[in-house]
Structures are given as C-alpha cells and as structure tokens.
Amino acid sequence: MVITVDDDPASLVELLWIRDAWDLRPDHDDVPPPLADPPDPGVNGEDEVDIQAWQAAWPEIWGATLRHAGEVLDPALFDAIRGTANNSPERMELLARITGPSWRDRFGDTGLVRFQPWQASQFRRRTASLPTSTEEQPEHRSLDALINAWRHGLTRIVTIPCRGSFTRVIGPHALLMTDETRADAEAFSAALRQFGS
Template sequence: MRSTTPMPGNPWPHDMTITVEDRPQTLLELLWIREAHGLRPVGETLPTNLADSPSPAANPVDSETHERWSNAWARIWSEVLAHSAAELDPTAFDAAFDSATSLAERARLLRQMAGPTWDDEFGRGVFDDDAYREWERRGFDSHVSTRPGMLADSPEHRDVEALAAAWRRGLTKVVTIPCRDMHVRQLGSRALLVTDEVRGDSVEYRKALASFAVG
C-alpha cells in the first residue's frame, strides 16, 4: 500500500509503504496441523486457536509421529514467522528467472524466497487430507467475501494515523492470522503479527500499532 503522490490533507504519507500479508499460506498450514492433529506445542508466545476450528484430520498419525510433530511445531512456527517478517530481496526474483542462472542456483533462490515450511522436515503428505481441503476452501471463501471492495475501505486507511506513527518507528509489514481473540506480537524490527479480529476492530488495531516499538 502506498500513496503515489503527495496530497494536501491526505493523512497517508505519500512515501509510506506498508505490506499487509492477510493470508500467509505457510502459517495457515501450521495452524491447521496444530489443531487438526491435536498437537500440544509448548511456548509462551504461541497464537491462540483458529477462529474457524477445523475438523480432526481424516488421516491421523501414530503416537510416535504425533509426539515428534508436537515437539517440532513451536520451533518451525518461529522459523516461519521470522521469514514472514523479513524484507524480501527485490533482486532475488529477477535473478531466479534470469536465463543465465543455473538450475541449481534457481532452486536455491526460490527456496530462499519461499522460506522454511513444514514440508522441509516432515514432507507434504499431511496436507493430502479431506479435512484440510475442506478447511482451506472455507478459509479462502471467507477471505474473498470479507475483503474490502476498495483500498480506501481497508483497516489501514481507517486507522492511518496510528499506522503512520508505527511506520515512522520502523513498521513496514503487518501479518494477520485467523485465530481467536486479540493476539499481537512484534516480529523483529519491521513487522507486526495480529489476528484478523484485531485488525478488524479499530480500537484494538490502533492499540496493536501503538505497541510497535523501534527495534
């Protein structure tokens, strides 16, 4: 999001650029795994449960796998969050698809851009599950139906004063997750994680933006 030219009286600073990642696929996958497989990861800053609770996985795993997944979940979550907060190298995409780039280097660059995933350690098979497909479909439909029709109707324009103040302190990205309650967490020196509920509530969103501190 950016205003292209200075406009007198416009509260959005013309040079303010904010990225809103409102459907972070890798984070969504981790949240589904945690609940659909009944994992019990341990951590002080883990998000709350999903607002749209998924059905139990149609393909449950054995107790040994369940324990390994529970033990690994919080670590993978932290790794994925860190990548979500990172600034992407604007030259990486061009380099990956440059005709002079080798196949091996292209694969490395694409993995770097995609960041860590559950698949890296446990494979993609867990998502070949009817329960996941149904939950994913519901989430996508809800996301499409609730998106603002115009950019001016977005929460960022609604609460632009608080957003601009946070941007001046270093904020460049907001990541949202569809979890319950008012979960807020600063991610490094540039990003903020909030639940959809926080972003949808002007009072709570302004509080979350006000909590963002210089890294």
C-alpha cells in the first residue's frame, strides 16, 4: 500500500493566501474555510491591482488547480523532461504539465509581495509539529479507515492549512482535507470514509 501525502500544495496554498490577504469573495459554491494562520489583511505597498478581475478569475483558477492536485502524474513525464533542452518549448510544456496551473500563470507576482515570508513561517510551524514516531502519524492512527480508502482507489491525500473541517474527493485517487482534519484521528477517519462511499 502506497499513499502519498502532499501537505504543502504550493499552488493551492498560494491561491488561498491571495484570497485571504486581498479579502477576495469569490463567487464559488465550494470554497475552503479561511487559512488557519491568516495573512495580514489589506496588503499595501504594491501597484494598483484589479480586485474585481482577481475575484472573477479566482474560482476558475481554483478549479483548474484543484483538478491538477487530484491527478496522478505519469512518471514518464519526469523521464521525458530529461531528454529536453533547457528552456526549450518542449521542456516548458512538460514542466507546465507537471506543476499544473497557478495564480502566477494569469497574474504573475502581482499581489504576492508578502507571500514568501508567510509561506516560510508556515514551513517552520509545520516542521516543528511533525510526529516523532510512526504511532503518532495520522495515517497510522486511522489505519483501518486508510486501508479501506486505499482499497477504493485512494493513493493521494492533499492537505491545506485552513481552519476547521473541509474534505472533498478531488479525483479518482485523491482526497483534499484541512490539516486540522488530518491531525484529529476521529475526523481523519471520517474523512477517509468519504472516499469510495
């Protein structure tokens, strides 16, 4: 049994940060709760931004990024990239397929001046709270539910650093949930039971 846990999905976290930092209110019926460690609101010191355009584009970018997070990447992509020249169109296309869509594809670095420091603080927080033994791993504490989900095709768990509970099946082999859900054995088991039911 092999389960991959992506606890730092960069493009998804970047989108959630943009939403919270710029107080976007996307017109989307299935949006995760706010970030557990919210960025400072009202980001200043940047060029004028078009909040309405951002708000309108956010749901589309979120949907595309979420679909990519739920895909199982073909390992042949990584082999193929080795056979391409640096900065060639072929390599750029393969890299785009591997990394998937992102906010930066549409808007560049605009609005992200304070994202890097926030992201670095999140990395320090996550690494400071890592389990120190196998028995403390969330997957070990919810092993029965994990095995059942795996039998129904689960191979990938993607977590986002949002408050409260939010769990969604995002592909035939992937499940999205909050860090908080994964950290709580009972909530994690319940989330895993959503897969394949």
